[in-house]
Amino acid sequence: MATAMTALSADAGPPNGASTNVTATSQVTGTVLDHPDGAEIRRQVEFYFSDENLPTDKHMLQCCGGRENIPVSVSRICGFQKMRKYKPKSLVSAALRLSAFLEVSADGKTIKRKVPLTGKCILDPDYFDADDDNDIAYAPGSRKAKAQQPAQYPVPLLPQAKIKHPEGVSKNMLKATGFEKAYMEPILTPAEAAEEEEMYSPEKSFVERIEIAIQRFKQKRRMHEMYAHVFNKLMRFGGVESGPRQYQGISKHDMKEMGAEEIARALAIHNVPWDRSDEKRWVVDFVDVCKAFLSSWYPAHYGYASHAIKNACQVPRSFFGYLRFHRVCPEFDDQLAIALQVCDQAERELPKVNSVGLALPGDFNKSASVVFGGAQADIYTGDKSWAEDLKKEGLTVSEIGIRKEEARVKFGTGIAVLGSDAQYDMFESGDLQVLSQETAYLEVTAIQLPDDDTKSAYTEQSKSFKHKLGQLEPLGKLVCKTWYTDDCDEWDLPKDKDKYPNGKPRKAGDGKEYEFWIEEDIIKDCFVGLKMDANIMHLTGGMTILDDIKETMCSFYTWIPNELWMERKPKEVRWLKKGMGFDDDEDEAEIDGSNKESADKIASDDEFDDE
Template sequence: MSSPASPSSPADSGAASVGDTVNSKPSQRPENAENAEVTVVEAKAKDDEAKKKRKKRAGKKKAVTGFEEYYCDPPLTPAEYEEEKNILYPSYRPFDARIEECIQRFRARRRMTNIQDDLFSRYLYLGGVDSTQRQFQGTRNMKKEEMGGLSQGEVRDIIADDVIQRGASNNPRFYNPTCPEHWEVDFVGVVAGFLSVDLVEFLRGSGGHFNIGAEVVSNFLKYVYRHEVCPEYSEDIVSALKLCDKARAEMAAIYELYTLVPGSFNEACSLLFGQGDDERHTLNTEWSLDQKKVLDKSMARTIFGVHVALLSDRDHSHKISNAMKKNELAITETTEQTVEVVKRIFPNEQLRARYRSVINHLDTLESKLEIEVCGSLVVRPTVVIDGWDNPTADDDKDKTAEESEVFFVEESILKLLEVGMKLKAVVCTLNTNLKFIKCVHRIYHSFYTFLPQELMFYYKEPAKGNRPAPNVHDADEDSENENERILDGIPDDGVEE
């Protein structure tokens, strides 16, 4: 019989050592893996923190232009104040030298875009300042190293394009202090001419750019006023600043007026009595073209009857009503007029109550027609000077003394119109002496001012020619030479080569 092996046998000891080895390996591997995982997590955390720090870093700040909404020039140091008061803008220094220095310093302290720079140059041009770019110099792109040891003032004088003509350079396009005839200092007049004529014609309907032009001029005037460049004209500068605000408000109203005029009443009159007009008209009551309301003759007849009954006096209303029933209303005169707004008569509470009763009655009939409350617009003939030759200007000036005219227009239009605004419109007169506006071609600001300097934008002085002027002795010879020159390019058969 054999007996079982004892624990102290060599086989047992070998088995035990193998088992110990197998059991000991797993106990060491998790510890190493744990350390590796901790190292990876810490590295990731450091990377995330580094990324966050990079994100938190402030980027390159945008350069200040000087035209920000709440921008204000930095306060002057005592040294700068003394320099401006005693050296740059003292009262004994001529005005043209002070304003020239101011323009150059203002342009150096503002970062203008291309459109701002162009509009500001046009404004200066209307004021007689030469702002044309200097040719063959290219100093604007010069580096600081190339300037040498020049001071800031000397550098500004080198690169400045805005100068006032002096001495013998008597260019009629610009103001010259040595020849001050036909020139006077008028900040309000130049601003009015720039905002009401030049800027409107130059931009051709770009409302955003109009505000840019008004802001550039306003910013410059504030700079002139704040630095006391010409305190003798401070009241004029303040008035010019107010005019800039008024121009922005009126320009926004004018853009909206173009979408509303002539109004539903005048549209109805054009449809009912206009000869050769379409059977259906589009009311300019909405901004979007596809939302405009189409007006037919039945709707036009209702609109016309309601407004005439409520706005005209009793006798005139009966006269128009009888002529309407007999189909005798017709246009007797159609003229293109330029009129100025003299007065706006808004509907009173009694008239509003009458309109409400009519509107409620139409609602009970389930009518889709919308009646807007109307008021009266009082105008008078005027003359708009625009630089073009007008042979009838004297006759038009005589008409301005005539009695004023009254038109019926919607209240929404009356609110946008300002006293002094001018309208170029086609006016029709019925055989009952009722007048209506058929269409409006142009709306002008209330401060419309045409400056003679407008005519000098593209003026060129006549150059001396080598060719003698034609006279009676060589007239036939010139005509023969011209005929020969024309015939040289045409063959004998009459067909061009």
């Protein structure tokens, strides 16, 4: 039998010319493979491609292109409702190879008609034209009468190749998550609305409602890891703790007999500690929590990467929107509306805060700092001996800092264009000196871009130094005033009411204004309300220089004590006398023998602990 089949393959070859395909012929027995239901499979698929069905089957036509006879994916055919029961796919392909009407590709992945369709189909705009001479009038019950005319011509074809996703991204990850900015909550059915009305009844305490809402929100969203991480941090920042589920090992059968509220309680891992139900110990403030989380805590711990900032804004935006839509806490609806605006504002400002922080203080102010011995002085690496040695060894050393000669040119050009004659004369004569230096928090109050005259002047000046310095950037003006952050002053200052009233340092120079000259490409990213922690140099002639920028912050920058419990639960710091520098003998003398043991025990219990 094996010999006879081998001879047949050599002479005539298996159907569809598949003599080299292992799925069509068994290499062990030499017999042609077929699916147990091969006859039914061929009958069904041949019908899909038949002259009876194909001209009016819009989906099939979009796959094969009608008369173009484009190969159709076998996987797509196996996905049809009547074909899903036939498995495995390799045997389905083998069964179709035995068809005299269809042709399967060598790899068994695509299939098409052996003879392309020749007649008209619904892909043709004139198919439904009753006056067509080549078309016989069709009965109301015929397939042509039942066919639906496409809404547009030409009819778009469906892709047959499998969609390729980026590495590490699955099809499931590309589905809507509910965290998209344009996501809309689905409309509730009357039964769901009645259920939620009872679930979030105003008669229940806020703590009870928010705990249910947190779990319900998690059930309604696709909580990918990146969203879950931010959400858990946001909850902890707001005072909501997490722990093991209340009910372990709950089955789906048990959940079918439970209501929505019972399921939420059973699956919940977030809870509000009982002691925070007291309004004096736990203040509900969605606005400040949102501001502090997005402006202070999150950037400090995760940086300003664009995808991280977008993700950090999406999560609270989606959660606050859920609370508003489902009327979880209508008494705080005004706060939630403002918090949603803060999320949008953060998404706009935080990328600019990062770019401005990297670019400031700009070449002009860096040059001034070099000239007058500020923070940028003596950091130029181009003339260092160690850099020269590395270059001789063939290593590439990038230059850091600004040469003094280059700094004088850039600083002098700025004074020549924007400064007064008196200021330029002082610079040329060497009378321009540093009067004072200070550190201050600044808030941008106005931005002035360079005008046409300034741009023209810089263009002329650049022509003189283009071969050395390149194109000099025109300067605009940044107007700022002093600003004070609450920060954590009241938590880390001694309790001295005279020196530190209200637990905070005295504010000197409140509202003092400054004007700085900044390059145009930097000032374009600045915005009114931008906050900065800066070192400032005051020069003779009324000039102020941004010597160094330590940190940049968004316009709604807020700090709240919640940050203290994100890493650890803070304890009050208490200093013992033995740690204050007193003589040990003197301390021992003050403690009599009868009380010495108890005093040592108290001291050991109250030792300084910064954990």
